[in-house]
Amino acid sequence: MTFSIVGFDPKTKELGIATQSKFLGVGAVVPWAVAGVGAVATQSYANTSYGPNGLDLMASGKSAQETLDILTSNDDQKEFRQAGIVDANGNSATFTGEKCYDWAGGIAGENFAAQGNILVSEETVQAMASTFQETEGSLAERLLAALDAGQAAGGDSRGMQSAALLVVKEKGGYGGYNDRFIDLRVDDHPDPIKDLLRIYQLQQLYFAPTKEENILEITGEVQNELTTHLKRLGYLIDDNLFKALTTYIHTENFEAREQAEGKIDRDILEYMKNQA
Incomplete structure (x- = not known):
């Protein structure tokens, strides 16, 4: 069988x-x-x-x-x-x-x-x-x-x-x-x-570990997108973007892909975009 x-x-x-x-x-x-x-x-x-x-x-x-x-x-x-x-x-x-x-x-x-x-x-x-x-x-x-x-x-x-x-x-x-x-x-x-x-x-x-080419600087359009989605998902409340991102990452169990402050894994951002 x-x-x-x-x-x-x-x-x-x-x-x-x-x-x-x-x-x-x-x-x-x-x-x-x-x-x-x-x-x-x-x-x-x-x-x-x-x-x-x-x-x-x-x-x-x-x-x-x-x-x-x-x-x-x-x-x-x-x-x-x-x-x-x-x-x-x-x-x-x-x-x-x-x-x-x-x-x-x-x-x-x-x-x-x-x-x-x-x-x-x-x-x-x-x-x-x-x-x-x-x-x-x-x-x-x-x-x-x-x-x-x-x-x-x-x-x-x-x-x-x-x-x-x-x-x-x-x-x-x-x-x-x-x-x-x-x-x-x-x-x-x-x-x-x-x-x-x-x-x-x-x-x-x-x-899986983050690929080097997928590490994005949180500036410009990346920052705008991140801000939009963190607000939409209810994480960005007090305008502290990096604190909100950390909370999101830990809530969603993405610690293995967490980057230094000011950076984000592209795959996390893509996942965030697709969340209802």
Whole structure:
């Protein structure tokens, strides 16, 4: 009932999984990852122990294929399982048990493993694999593009319900306290991949670092626009523009994009313009 893609970016060392299923809350079952270790997707009558056990095996030095071989050899229900694994060296492996419902299968290549079951056809997995390999951008963007392409190629034959994206990176989590770089879930939605793409853009807006070219001086037309929108939104009351901007930024949780006094991130100004 699920298709997924597991990937690794050798430049950033990010590891991640994107998945979609006709299943409630797929993000709570399929994706598992630890920075510097590996990533696992476990699905089709999912044995969720494949996640932590697989990560422990890779942490001990096992490759993706060795890990998958050990997991399946210890599972007397392996023919009902499907899994994809990528380790922190970009080695990959995929497994589809003989009792998974058609169409079921996977493709493993350099830095990725794509797999699915109960699919319209094998074109879903082929589309994920080729799109991941051909797409430029961050690991998250490549995983999402691959997932979207898989759905466009047919996807789950039973339909859509939930989708998830998990990307880990050393000290990539909020405040640098953990490795959960991106952890987004759409648990129940008629078009979960599109909604996942939407909330990914919000995640980038809130937490991605400001681009140097997007730092604007609050003067001239920028100052006029900022004043207009802060008044419209009810923040500019006492004519203290910078105080009002600080209040707005902290209210909207844009601290990661806050600039020195007298400057503003273009993306914050654009977001402000579009607010009702």
